[in-house]
Amino acid sequence: MKTIIYATDCTRHATPALRYAYYLSEALKANFIVLSVFNLPPIAVSTIRPPKQLKKMAAEEQMMVLHNYCSRYLKDRMGPHITLDVIASPSISEGILKRTRALKADLLILGMKDEHTLRGYFSGNIASAILEESPCPVLMVPNPYRYRKPKTMVYATDFEERDIKAIKQLVLLAAPYGAEIRVVHIPTQEEYAGMEQMEWFKEMLDQEVDYPNIRFHMIFADNIQEGLSMYTQDVKADVLAMLERENSRTVFGKLFHRDRVKAMESRSNIPLLSFNERSF
Structure with a gap:
């Protein structure tokens, strides 16, 4: 950068x-x-x-x-x-x-x-x-937030190809610190092939992104925003990153479309990083 x-x-x-x-x-x-x-x-x-x-x-x-x-x-x-x-x-x-x-x-x-x-x-x-x-x-x-060297960055994924472009940009922030990137997905009730999608996404990401400090996690929660909020607290995340999606076709994307950053802001005490797919 x-x-x-x-x-x-x-x-x-x-x-x-x-x-x-x-x-x-x-x-x-x-x-x-x-x-x-x-x-x-x-x-x-x-x-x-x-x-x-x-x-x-x-x-x-x-x-x-x-x-x-x-x-x-x-x-x-x-x-x-x-x-x-x-x-x-x-x-x-x-x-x-x-x-x-x-x-x-x-x-x-x-x-x-x-x-x-x-x-x-x-x-x-x-x-x-x-x-x-x-x-x-x-x-x-957040205005009260005090700077500390980021050790853990969480990226909320929908297992879409455009997520890979966002993670590429996230690596530019993580690499100078050697920070761990945790790619996390919260499956919905309508979603049946979460693990299969994760394996496919891992293979795609490995081909496109050369950064060894990436981990994948799937967590289950009744509410996506609450699940992410609890997860970032549990892993002591320093940054939560998300993609601002346009007309998402997936259930996750529809639930977490447009208002998700606003919803997370109301309960977040860590920096939020928003990628806009229009900029890719």
Whole structure:
């Protein structure tokens, strides 16, 4: 990975996510860009300054806010390897997506909204738009979460070929740490050939992915989200990864389609990594 973007609203409670993004970029030896999206203030009819000048002044003011924020919470870690970026946009999600595309980011990091956050990026329509349209994987970090070197990453699979492409990208995150990837599947009541599918998927993955530290698990639970939540706690997972699927044909995919990230976010205390199959 060459470029990591962390989008922030510059609130104090989002600082653990800022530090997490910084340490991850250091471990991956990636360019680290801290992005802030802001709305232009309304322009009074009586103003004598042209709109272009007002936009420039607003951007400079926001850049100062962002610089002070990063300097305060990253302290002596600030340096030339960190790029600060601001963009004016009436839509937070569109602003983030525009810069993510323009800068050809390999990973986008957001802080999850909590009760302390005034305008968390991972909330409502903002989250939906970013998860559906992002040209790169999106890593969502709970605001209270403190960075630690990941040892275990869990990937929720549906035994589909597109899962293999997502796991390939997950390896890029796991390999620098030597982290174990646990590929887990939760069969539904309508599913009868889970073990056979797992063996087929193992063979396919072995042919496509050269990473020795991958394990496979099948767990049984009445509810997919609850099963995953319990499993990640049991194995002390550091990251839970999932694929944002389009029109999944399988039972698992249909149950775990679209709303699954939102459902997991409400009960997750570890970073969630979402892959969008559109980006493959």
